[in-house]
Amino acid sequence: MLTAFRWLLRIFTGLVLLVLMALAVAYFFLSRSLPDYSESFTLEGVTAPVEIVRNNANVPHIFGATDEDVYYALGFAHAQDRLWQMTMLRRTAQGRLSEIFGDRTLRIDELLRRLDLYNLSIRSVEAQDAPTRTALDAYARGVNAWIGEVNARARGRGAPEMFFFSSDIAAWQPADSIAVIKLMALQLSAHVGTEVLRARTSLLLPDARLRDILPDDPGQAITALPDYSDLMPGVLPGQPSTRLAGDPLSPVKDRAFAGASNAWAAAPERSAASGSLLANDPHLGFTAPAIWYLARLELQSGGVIGGTIPGIPAILVGRSDRLGWALTSSYLDDQDVMIEEINPDNPEEYRTPSGWAGFETRRSIITVKDRDPVTITLRWTENGPVLPGSHFDLGTITPQGHVAALAWTALSDADTSMTSALRLMQAQDIPGAIEAGRLYIAPAQNLMLADRDGVALQLIGAMPARDSGHQTQGRMPSLGALPENRWLGRMDYDRNFRVVNPGTGLLGNTNNKTVDRPFPDHVSFEWGDTHRIRRWLNLMQTREVHTRESFIEAQLDTVSPIARAALPLIGADLWFTGEPAPDGTPERFRQQALELLAEWNGEMNEHLPEPLIYSAWLRALQNRLIRDEMGPLADEFTHPDPVFIERVFRDTEGAAKWCDVIQSAEIETCTDIARMALDEALIRLRETYGPTMASWRWGDAHQATHDHPVLGEVPLLRYFVNIRQSTSGGDSTLMRGRTSGTEPEPFLNVHGAGYRGVYDFADPDSSVFILSTGQSGHPLSRHYDDLGVLWRRGEYIMMSLDPELARAAAVGITRITPRQVAPAP
Template sequence: MGLIFRWLLRLAAGLVALVVAAMALVYYLAGQSLPDYTQTLEVSGVGAPVEIMRDNNNVPHVFGSSDPDVFFGLGYAHAQDRLWQMTTLRRTVQGRLSEVFGQRTVSIDRLLRRLDLYRLAQQSVSAQDAYTTAALEAYAAGVNARLEEINAKALGRGAPEMFLFNAPVAPWHPADSIAIIKLMGLQLSGHLEEEILRARTSLMLDDQARLVDILPDAPGTGVAALPEYAAMFPGVPRYAEARSDPRDPLSPLPRHGLAGASNAWAAAPSRSASGGTLLANDPHLGFAAPSTWYLARLELARGGVIGGTIPGVPLVLVGRGERLGWGLTSSYMDDQDLFIEKLNPDNPEEYLTPSGYKAFETRPSIIEIKDAAPITLTLRWTENGPVLPGSVYDLETITPPGHVVSLGWTMLDPRDTSFSAAMALMNAGTVAEALRATETYVAPSQNLTLADRETIALKMLGAVPRRDAAHQSQGRLPSQGWRAENRWQGRMPNASNPEFVSPVGGLLGNTNNKLLERPFPNHISFVWGDTQRVSRWQRLMQSREVHTRDSFIEAQLDPVSPTARNLLPLIGADLWFTGEAAPAGTPERQRQIALGLLAEWNGEMNEHLPEPLIYAAWVRALQKRLIMDELGPLAEEFKHVEPLFIERVYKDIDGASAWCDIRQSAPVETCTEIARLALDDALVWIGERYGTALESLRWGDAHQATHDHPVLGEVPLLRHFVNIRQSTSGGDNTLQRGRTSGEDPDPFQNVHGAGFRGVYDFADPDSSVFVISTGQSGHFLSRHYDDLAQLWRRGEYIPMSLDTELARAAAVGLTQLVPKQ
């Protein structure tokens, strides 16, 4: 017996030693790809030495004798820290993910091939000006210099992920950078899904007057009545079950309610305590590890610029120079239309146009798939745009037999000069120069907020489609592609884009809210990204006569929900302080406790409070009860609470209280009854998930920011090393926006928000600050993988200085790239 025990002990010890050795080997191999920030390297492609000095937050400050050399240095720095992210973005836009990830990403590749964004990027390279072309080429050379170094020195393939997903890395090209901007445009696009959802909802509703309730317009002058979708396409069933594939973390298609968002605001010297202009910007994108953003400083011939870059792109997209700051927010301009194309019944390779049937423009495209046979697609284009697969947002559910759907989109421009416009913006020194520089910007549409030392301005960038006033659906529903009045008729002039310079009140800003009211077809958009945050912003801005950098930071981090303050008095109007005494532990007692807590709450979505969780669960359950009987299974598509819908219902605007009655039941339910039932639903769900002690709940336990690695984040054990999870304040409708997932079993996870925050004070530019949501490095073994994440969570910032000596004094590394002899 003792002998057996000794052998079992030896065997266990051997297994432990083997595991430890394996882990040590993995750690060693992964650690080989950690970059050396202090070295001198001979490279091809620079005209003179380039210096990359990294401050103590690992922000690279790039110096060179010419602008192309500086962009070379940025390309090298990006590839040092974010090579896996860059190559994955490139594979995504090329439609080549399946070469690495196999069958799981075939649907993504199908879509990207059909959109043809990469080929359009290749065609757009020749449309750029000489300065931008030189920058793109130099940046690509810098990335390739890092690839050559990795190969020559066997530096662990450049990133740990390369060991698990081994695939050759092609040299970087100028088109790759333009293509990544186009991919971002897809991530920011929301009108495509909005049209499909509006069509599906229209089909389900018996009373079309109720469509404006559940998919409301932003407050302002109303629009004319639209045709029923069923009337335009009578062959479509009321409801068709969606058969789309499960959503992959690598998919660039935004889920409903998770397209682009952002905040930006500026103050003129008359409203600034320091006497200089102020600018704050926090762009909102989906969270990931590493962050979408990468901080960098470039010392260009026209002066230094510092701010947020996107790995793979030689631009400071948001940030400041010595004399000018610029911020971006999604404009929600309607730059997409869906067209239902009628096939020729005698020849399905033809589609109907205003002048008769015409052959599709076609070409084959082969998708290589890891561990599977390749598939060949036939890409088809109409005069309106590319033909989309039926799986995209469940397009097949609204497509009549004998038809296909094509997409019109301003991003599909083969001569897109947006990159040159953005490059000119980065080199501008005044608001006037910036506005002139961006006249040739095409897509994706953005609101540009500007501040130089004296002037503030806001301008909507991007090409606006020119629509016919007789358009069948005003671009709000998929329309008949063969009718001339539904087709785009070119672009509106840039001068017609909304523009605000030096407002009288000295303050301007945008929270993706409605900018102005214009009648169709000059309307800009019917769908806007915010109807709630803007009210809180107005209150905070006007509550002070003058502002400071700190008051702008306070506004960025404000967690108060104006939505909660508006909705709770409506839905609880007949529930507050009513009901008989109830014993502890009963549903009635829980309801009374919950109502008591909410009655004393000020709407602050603080991570440490229980009230935000009770409120969020209540309104989510309430919307579900209101729409389930009318929309049936389609109700699952409405994953986020629409505040205007609940407000319309509980104010009974145009008969909207009809939603409260359950159609299948004999009694006529009141809105008060539905509110009470929904609160009980919410408390049951909370009790099962977080316990019944309501006073001890924490919103932050449910509202965790999910900075997850899009590939390794699902791997058991490894996910604990690569995912960054944080308890956070804020919510769907707060200025400190933390958009929730809406997906069971964790509907309140924080999945979309400010991955970058920056605040600039031009009275003292070097007092400006910024931060990103993770760290600079994409290597999970690096101390810079998550070192900024806790600062971000706590609402702290790091300095944004162009003082070279200050950066040098706290440098953690100095890389010198010298011309190869």
């Protein structure tokens, strides 16, 4: 027995040693791609010595003799810290994910090939002005210089992910940077999905009920639309969804996550220190690392600092000494679905206003890992690319003998958005920044500006010019052969919404409606917010003057205006009614929940049970209200809509009809449905979080999911690459934490502010910023998640343009000197 024990101990010890050795070897190879920030390089492509000074947050401060050298160094720094992220963005835009991920990403590649974003980007390079082409070339040389170092010096293939998904890294091209902008436009555009959903819903519901479940922004009158079944005979309701948005590698997002953000500004007269203030927190899906990367560039026009996206050589949100700029999603309606009729005698032709015309056709071969290549036929009409029914649920609303084409402003082969971004970064004042926006195409954004003298808001992005007689006003798919449905080009930039130095001295946008102009000058019928703006107005109006701290307080505000408005409506007949119930009964449990909610101020604090009870109640309530009328289509409405809930409980236009269960013999009231929904929510919460209500925490359900889009689902590895944090906030708080809305964890925080910045022009170097993860994309780097710890606590780091401050707290200085190239003989 003793001998057997000794052998077992030896075997166990040997296995442990083997595992430790394997881990040590793995760590050695994976850590080879960690850059040394104090290293010096002699490289081709720069004209004079360049310094990349990284402060203690690993933010690169780049100093060079020329702008060209600075852009080169930014490309070098981006590649050092985010090479895998950059290559993935490029592969996505090119439609080449399946080369390394196989069948999983085939539909994503097919969509990107049909949209042809990458070829459009190649052609758009020549549309840029000369300084922008120079910047793109220099940036690409910087990226490629680091790739060259990786290959020449065995630096762990540049990123740990390269060991799991071995692939050669192609040289970076100027078109790659433009393609990243177009990819962001796809991620931030949701009107095609909204059009399809409205059409699908209209096939099931009468017009009055359609206005309930897909409500217009309150206060805006909409002319009645034709029934979709009349426009497209033969389309049947209730067809199954073919959603593409579920994969974390997909750039296509559900309408709930298509884009959001906050920005507000105060003119000097509304600032306590008599200097303009500007705050910005753009919202995107959470990933590890975050999409944002902080950088400071010392250009000939002056220093600029703020948020970049790796792959793009520009400070997209940030400030200089003279100007601050911020972005929010504008919700401009820049997409239309066109239903094209196919010639029954010749499937290679489609109907146009002047008769049948041939599709523009070519083939594209998609290489797929572990299987034969897939060849697809790409077709374009005069309106745009033809998309298959398997994308955006288009098959559910396209009649037989027709196909769907997409008209979209981003499908331009002369896209000058990059030139606009670089000009904006070098603008010296608000008029210069507004003029820089003239060349911007997509994604459409609200540009918030502040300089030393004032504030402004400018809608940037190409606005489609539509005919006033458009059949659906762009709200649903329409027949592409009818002239009145076709675009008439673009509107003049001067018709874009603009406000400069308002009399109140305050400007703000939370994706709320900005204009109330009639169609076709309307900007959009769909807006991203109707409630957060109310909370912002309340916070702004409580003070005569503002400070950096009051702007930070607003960014971190977690009070839900929806909770304050909805709970008195849905619980009006439930509070303080009935006799006290015995402990342990469902009735008593409900009473305890109602007692907590009655005393709650609507603060979505991670340590409280009330936000969890409220959120689960509204989720169960909306599902009960719509499930019997809508069936499987109810799955498309993943988040409770406060306007819908309010319409139902106020019985607006007979909306209380939703409360009666069609399949039930009884006539249920809204009070009945509210009570049943609360009981259902409490049962589910009890099963998940235990029987003690006081121990429930919103933060346990509302964890921020900064997951690695590739390795985040791999067993064991997920614990090293995913960043999970308990967070406050919710769907409709200013510190927005959009929930997933899908089972089994519907309250995970999956979409929010990956970047926050507050700039004070009374003391510019006191400006602050933060990222939701860290600067590095390398899981073994201490800068992979270091800023995320501060972000979760609502803290910031200083945002100074003083070079001495950067040097004083430097974690390393990378020096690049030019290599002398011998002249040709």
